[in-house]
Amino acid sequence: MTRHVIIGTGIAGYTAAETLRTMDPSVEIVLVSDDPYGFYSRPGLAYYLTGEIPEKQLFLFSKKGKLNLDVNHIKGQVTQIDPTSHTININTSGKVTYDRLLLATGASGVPLDVPGANLQGLVKLDDLQDTRKILSMIRNTKTAVVVGGGVVGIELVEGLVARGVKVHYLLRGDWFWSNVLGEIESGMVERPLAHNEVTLHHHEEIAEILGKRGKVTGVRTSTGKILQCEMVAVGIGVKARVDLAQGAGLKTERGIMVNEYLQTSASDVFAAGDAAQILDPFSGHSSIDNLWYPGRKQGRIAAFNMAGQKEMYKRTVAxxxxxxxxxxxxxxxxxxxxxxxxxxxxxxxxxxxxxxxxxxxxxxxxxxxxxxxxxxxxxxxxxxxxxxxxxxxxxxxxxxxxxxxxxxxxxxxxxxxxxxxxxxxxxxxxxxxxxxxx
Amino acid sequence: MTFPISNETRHVKTLVTGHVVSDPERCIQCGICSYNCPIGIDVRYYAWLGQFVEDSYCLTCGECVERCPRGVLHFEKTELFTGGQK
The missing domain is CATH 3.30.390.30 (FAD/NAD-linked reductase, C-terminal dimerisation domain)
Structure with a gap:
């Protein structure tokens, strides 16, 4: 019996498992993940943070839609992949062999590299654990400084404001999300933020996080401003998790390089989701989509190819x-x-x-x-x-x-x-x- | 003789002849739709499958359509009761 091993329980990994099971009720599927919560709506974390939904709502298929995927779910961290012997090493359960392997390892937040970044009170919004951490600290937080002029940055701002926290929002560019939005468009976002008492600081970055007794007490900005706060929230971008692929000798750049069949440089190893850098055979360019729906689509296409059905990933307009x-x-x-x-x-x-x-x-x-x-x-x-x-x-x-x-x-x-x-x-x-x- | 149709009648007609349709490409499965459904329909599941909300208990009240932060849901005229006649 063919054994499919999937590393990662995000949208790409979960969809691949669902697709494989739908195609073949008898095939063996092993899901490996170090996320203790398994599959949930990661973009939904923003609405959990604002209080629009309770935590349990993040988990899909809570009612009649629950599918019995019949997978062997191993909780643990994969420490090594050997494409030659078709084995992976898991810290909790040792060696597992595979016939086809999917790397749906996702991406993780880029850490802030400034003095004081080890102080208690520095938070991010990568996963459910991060969100729980923010919510546990809210009661003792009057003021927060947020950095990151993109989607996660503004999700942090809106979530904290909804919880009654006063926010200083530091933006590196001339305006919010300046490499995607124009000035007028950004103004449409910045005005309601300012109306909600978010203090916007343009052309500013954090130079140093200040602290006392191991806890955040404020930040010093790149222009020398001192802003007092109890929390520093960071959403400055993500990087594909490529360490395992690199260690296995697979071709990587910003992500794990795959062809239009989502196949890596090792023929029985595939990659999908935030970790995959996909080649467009028509333009010759390769790029990463950090988006939910493309992740789902890639999981499905990867599953088809793992099962031996040659299916090309056709990138639709992001x-x-x-x-x-x-x-x-x-x-x-x-x-x-x-x-x-x-x-x-x-x-x-x-x-x-x-x-x-x-x-x-x-x-x-x-x-x-x-x-x-x-x-x-x-x-x-x-x-x-x-x-x-x-x-x-x-x-x-x-x-x-x-x-x-x-x-x-x-x-x-x-x-x-x-x-x-x-x-x-x-x-x-x-x-x-x-x-x-x- | 024809009677003028009030706005309220038009509204009721929309509710009776419409159903909630999803656009799965926009959906991030946050579940706000299911959470706010007054009779507890798991609207998100229909969006996951890319189907319209085919639940006989659906009131077509529009709560899910209004609450969705990503514009996934909208009303479309159903042909269930009209046999395809508009």
Whole structure:
């Protein structure tokens, strides 16, 4: 009987196990993870932190949907992989052999490398344990300093504010999430934050964490400001967990390198999710998506290939929907302003492809409460950012995903001050109904 | 003779002829929908499967649609009772 071993119980690992079991009721599946809580909604941690859901809600399939995956779940840490002998070593149960191995090892938060980073009161939002730690400290926290201008950073800010903590938010760039959002877009997020008494500090980083008797008492910023606080919350990015793959001699860069079949440089070893850096055979580029749905899709495709069914991973346009300071925001495809100079990691809830801005024209339209930005190529739309009113987001995703020829409306989209949302909607309806677009 | 249709009647008609549809690509399985369902339907499970909420107890009250932080859920007209006639 074929034995499939999966390392990691995140969305990619869990989906792979579910897919393998659905395909073959008799196959042997071993899941190995050092996360004591198993599979839960990691993006849901933000809502647990704000108090919108209780902890038990993070766990899927609590009612009728519970699937009996019939897996051998080993809790422990894999210390070594040997692709030659097809074995892995687990600290709690020794050697386990495999026929096919999936590395769904995920990514972990980049630690803050400043003096005082070992003080009690430094927190992150990587997993359930981290969230529990923050909540256990909330009662004794009046003020917190948050660093990290991306999704996790703002999740920390919103969570702490919802719990009644006063927040200083330190941003390295000119505005919030400056390598993805424009100034106007960022303003739509920063204004409600400021309204909720979040103090924003632009062009600031933490130079040193100050403490007394082993506990955080404040920070000194890069411009010399002293901010008193009891907690420092960090969301400055994540790095793929590649140590095991590197130790096994597999090819790695920012992540574990895989081809379009999610196969690593060892033929019986696959990788999926936040740890996988996937080659696009058409462009020759490889990138990492730190997103939930692509993780799920990759888990499914990896399972097919582990089971011997050759299935290519077709990258769809990276999309994420976020509630940023109460503003519903959809990001589709390439919309960023380029890579952040100082960036050494990827961001959770983000895709590297967003930062690839080709040589194109961006067109904007909007009001104070809604905003739409399109990245217009020669013949097709390459990216879009929709903030506020979301009626247009599904049509845009369809047009960008299907690479629909937008030549008939291209000029209209590039007119200054044009409210082009309706033109896009009309065009989408025409193409959707199969009618001849003008 | 035709009677004018009040807004309230229109609203009721929407509830009766609509069902909740999910877009799994947007869903992060946070479970806010299931948590806020007044009659305890596990809406998230339907989103996981990419199906509409096919539960005879669903009131189509819209609580899950309104609460979802990612815009996963929306109403669509159902053909269950109309036999495909609009």
């Amino acid at each position: 999309t994420n929907v976020l509630l940023l300071a109460g503003v519903m925001t959809t990001i589709i495809g390439a919309i960023g302003s380029g890579r952040d100079e100082g960036q050494v990691s990827t961001m959770r809830g983000s895709s590297e492809t967003w930062q690839q801005l080709p040589n194109t024209i961006a067109s904007e339209s909007g009001t104070d409460v809604s905003h739409l930005r399109l990245v217009v190529g020669e013949q097709k739309l390459l990216g879009a950012l929709v903030m506020g009113d979301q009626k247009i987001s599904r049509p845009l995703r369809d047009l960008i995903n299907a690479q629909v020829d937008i030549s008939p409306i291209r000029n209209q989209l590039l007119q200054p001050n044009e409210q082009f949302g309706q033109s896009v909607m009309d065009y989408w309806l025409k193409t959707k109904s199969g009618g001849q677009a003008r």
